[in-house]
Amino acid sequence: MKRPIGISIISYYYIYGAFILFITSIFYESHINEIGISDRFGLTHVPEQFMRLVVASITLIIIYGYMKLKKWGFWLM
Numbered sequence: 001m002k003r004p005i006g007i008s009i010i011s012y013y014y015i016y017g018a019f020i021l022f023i024t025s026i027f028y029e030s031h032i033n034e035i036g037i038s039d040r041f042g043l044t045h046v047p048e049q050f051m052r053l054v055v056a057s058i059t060l061i062i063i064y065g066y067m068k069l070k071k072w073g074f075w076l077m
Helices: 005-026 048-067 071-076
Strands: none
Touching: 005 048, 048 071
């Protein structure tokens, strides 16, 4: 089955977002953000850079399933 254009566009935006999270985890400056991703998920004891890598990695796994038109990819989106 050929992938619809809408799914491709949404997937590319999510891939771009995951790439930005990877970049910001490398060049992270803690004094810029008062509330980080770790705080938003309620995990204040987890380092911010590690949490950004985890969120970006999970996003890429979900996007893989979404782009391959897997049922679990649609449900996790």
